[in-house]
Amino acid sequence: MAGGPRITFERLTKADLPLLHRWLNIPKVALWYGVGDDNHGYPTMDEVIAEYEEKLVPDPKNHAFTVHLDGRPVGYIQCYRLGDYPDYAKELDEDPDAWAIDIFIGEDDVRERGVGSRAIERLAEDQIFSRPAVTMCFISPDPGNKRAIRAYEKAGFRYVKTVWIESEKAYEYVMRRGRDRDG
Numbered sequence: 001m002a003g004g005p006r007i008t009f010e011r012l013t014k015a016d017l018p019l020l021h022r023w024l025n026i027p028k029v030a031l032w033y034g035v036g037d038d039n040h041g042y043p044t045m046d047e048v049i050a051e052y053e054e055k056l057v058p059d060p061k062n063h064a065f066t067v068h069l070d071g072r073p074v075g076y077i078q079c080y081r082l083g084d085y086p087d088y089a090k091e092l093d094e095d096p097d098a099w100a101i102d103i104f105i106g107e108d109d110v111r112e113r114g115v116g117s118r119a120i121e122r123l124a125e126d127q128i129f130s131r132p133a134v135t136m137c138f139i140s141p142d143p144g145n146k147r148a149i150r151a152y153e154k155a156g157f158r159y160v161k162t163v164w165i166e167s168e169k170a171y172e173y174v175m176r177r178g179r180d181r182d183g
């Protein structure tokens with residue numbers, strides 16, 4: 001976007017974990033983004049380490065980044081091939097070769113300024129649809145998370161179905177985007 005804010009991604013490192021801990025304890029984040037099998041908010045530092053440590057090691061499954069706005073770290077984004085999480089792929093009942101994205105903007109002054117939707121579009125282009133074989137990407141907010149749903153619509157995602165995710169004991173509002181935005 002010419003003249004707009006510059007969004008970049010940096011690979012998650014151990015040094016980012018205290019920042020993740022702070023962000024995940026901010027009420028507007030904790031309400032919708034959690035850790036552990038039950039996806040609970042307000043994690044302790046030990047819980048943040050347990051959740052994110054495995055994403056720090058070099059492994060083709062790991063695509064975890066901090067989101068930077070004009071150089072300032074403002075949030076977290078990750079993407080993964082569904083087939084690398086077979087239980088989840090089965091619960092979604094979608095193609096294991098499709099990918100999925102999770103995101104939160106940690107800094108209160110940055111939310112609702114278009115950064116989340118643009119970061120998702122950028123990540124989809126850079127990390128997902130840059131792989132020639134990938135044709136579909138999913139993002140699955142809580143059905144009550146209207147702000148996230150709107151942000152994902154702006155990034156080209158469209159509603160598919162609502163599914164019960166037994167492992168998280170919660171419904172997800174499944175949205176998808178093809179390579180050609182509205183595909």
Ligand SMILES: CC(C)(COP(=O)(O)OP(=O)(O)OC[C@H]1O[C@@H](n2cnc3c(N)ncnc32)[C@H](O)[C@@H]1OP(=O)(O)O)[C@@H](O)C(=O)NCCC(=O)NCCS
Pocket residue numbers: 028029032033103104105106110111112113114115116117118140141142145146147148150151154
């Ligand atoms: C969800 C999130 C990543 C979106 O990023 P963002 O930068 O805030 O989103 P954007 O500014 O790109 O878009 C937000 C849109 O939602 C709209 N919105 C805000 N509150 C809303 C509501 N209650 N109902 C409907 N739309 C709402 C905004 O007006 C904006 O749409 P517009 O540009 O058409 O006016 C970010 O808000 C966030 O991290 N929230 C807390 C954690 C979270 O929910 N993570 C996602 C888990 S799936």
